[in-house]
Amino acid sequence: MIWLKNLEAITHGGPPGKCPHCGGSHTDCSFSVVVPEKRLGYGDIWCEDCKHACHISRIEVLPGFRTGHTPPEGLVYS
Numbered sequence: 001m002i003w004l005k006n007l008e009a010i011t012h013g014g015p016p017g018k019c020p021h022c023g024g025s026h027t028d029c030s031f032s033v034v035v036p037e038k039r040l041g042y043g044d045i046w047c048e049d050c051k052h053a054c055h056i057s058r059i060e061v062l063p064g065f066r067t068g069h070t071p072p073e074g075l076v077y078s
């Protein structure tokens, strides 16, 4: 998974970091909680520069994660 380092950075409470596709620093992320008792949900990490994105279908949404935000249109999932 090419976005693994970005996911690790988020898990450690930081910003997503550089885009693994273009090296740009305009990355963003958003998560949604589906099962509140277990904080289980899904999320997306994307790059505003090249529009590449990664969907995480199952993840524990930690308290510091950014939620309630919709990814922009036209992302390319890889």
Ligand SMILES: [Zn+2]
Pocket (backbone or CB within 6 Å): 019, 020, 021, 022, 023, 024, 047, 048, 049, 050, 051, 052
């Ligand atoms: Zn990029």
